Amino acid sequence: GLAIAERFSKKYDCVIVAEKEPSFGRHTSSRNSEVMHSGIYYPQDSLKAKLCVKGNEMLYSFLKEHEIGHRNCGKLIIATKDEEISILEELLLNGTKNGVKGLEILSEKKVKELEPLFKTKGALRVPSTGIMDTHCVMKKLDFIAEENGAMISYNTEVVGIEKTDDGYIITFSDGFKVKSPIVINAAGLWADKVSEMVGIPAEEHNYTIHLCKGEYYKTTKYKDIEHLVYPVPDPTGISLGIHIRINLNGELSFGPNAYYVNELDYGMDETYHKEFHESVSEYLDIDFEEIWQDDSGIRPKLQNKGEGFRDFIIENEKDKGFPNFINLIGIESPGLTCCLAIAEYVENLIDREK
Template sequence: MDSTDIIIIGAGAVGLAAAYELSPKYRHIIVLEKEDTFGRHTSSRNSETIHSGIYYPQNTLKAKLCLRGNELLYSFMKHQDVSHIKCGKYIIATSKDEIPEIEKLKINGELNGVPGLSLVTGHEISSAEPDVNALMGVHVPTAGVMNSYELMKRFESMSKENGVLFAYRTGVSRIEKVHDGFTVHTDRGDSILAEVVINCAGLGSDMIAASCGIDVDAAGYRLKYCKGEYYKSENTGRMKSLVYPVPSPDGKSLGIHTRMFTDGTIVFGPNAYYLKKNEIDYSLNNDRRDEFMNSVPLFIKRDVSDMSVCDCGIRPKLQGPGEKFRDFVIRDEGDRGLKGLVNCIGIESPGLTSSLAIAEYIAEII
């Protein structure tokens, strides 16, 4: 049987960032990925926003790793020539009853340490973004957008340069605890012995945890898939900043906002609805068009009545419908008799922003 120091399961942004971070420190690292290349799931089906950390409750991993990740990511992208823009964002109120929410967000962001937040008038917002209709808002200068494909490609190639082996088309079927580590069984019928296993399997991360004998319901690791769709209109111009509404009160999502690409073109989304089954279903239809028609015209002055669906992703959520905030799970399972198994579960937004900070955190844990 082959053996290695570390196996990383999953080549999304988190697994790739972990490979990049750990590769100068460990000689033998293997990344096992079931698809034929990296980034085929959530990491390439999202808004590509570099979040600031304004939204999350204080002292949570989401707040801390988002703030740290924001800083690490800008520095990495600048030095490694990954396309991005630190364009800033407006979180806006379009009705009077949303104004207290904006004020609360600003206070929360300041308590989290987000720099440079300021309250702005509707007039200031429309001077910066003439297509936007807002009563007032909070300006978040550290938010931005990136090209997630380029980011992941850099993580992969720099990890390879440091000796990391990537095994694509190799799904992990089961993990077994053995005396000196873990035997990782693949769906190709191979087994590899590893001292440390890092589970970055995204939408499959609860199943990986279950395969090593963890009761995922008792542990609170059972994922609930929550789909988000994007809609586009041919009548939108380019924008310079991101525009977000106040987040949905049920904590399901940040609300339908502009998703801006690095050339300034925009689409709208994502909405958020739980899938009945945990099945990866990226099919697209216009069934929820009304939801977009009821929200986008509230903050965009242009005629967007031609909107149609153009993309989607699925959030690996720990929080079920109507449930309270859940934080990222990133932990060594030593207290379950599985020392050396690091589970990363429920890595929904701001997981992309936090990817380098999550990698740094994993490096501290192992």
């Protein structure tokens, strides 16, 4: 939402962002690994693949231009069994087709030279992956948008959207209303509900969001790991596996796991402690007592339990009778990496004749 506001504020005289929370990034945007992904995992020609590769480049440029904390640390996807090497080769091929540069398979010896602590049979090196200060990214987008004249209205919840002959009337929880020819639904965990407000039933159009929780555990045992380190991805496609998350201070944590929930609750579930320890122990020596609860987040997934890959939905809903109502639904990972590319994509969806 902030990335779209920042881009649109440069071309439109009146841009309003309605945010129901008292500040930005209270949910998915700040409860994640703060990773700039490369685009290796996603099917060729999917929006996730195209926007991730482009967004990665755009985001690095943005971070450098505005001197925002980040590090191009790279990522190692490690195989802990011989049979996993073929999975790395498939990822390399898929990533290359998607336009990801610099991918290479490393031998066990080479991985040990880079990261001697890990149990591995080899790894896929992904040099374009990095980490960043997501709070500062959001703060800068907010600042630029407002500097350009956009209005960022916090504590402002949308409760109704009515289509008119020449646009939409948006009603807020305090009863205030505004009229706009363009509405962009970037409501994250609530995007399906906002879409329904205008008259697009989520179930009928396969827009239903499923809440998928991910938790992180942290440790102080290790502080000398230079790369992000991931296992081979979960074959169900629900997550990328419990991996090593490092921040700009060098602090280490593990996660996220993935399980579906029925309500928004960021509390940690201690029953997953054993699962975390077992997963991490496959590639790193660590005792059960040396990891403990850190934080959690919730993904707005279109893919329900047991279902296959689902791409982002980024649509001008004119074919459903709602011109210039732009839906962004299921913007989970790699949505943060894609944010600037998504903003550009959304701009190109606007029908200027309406």
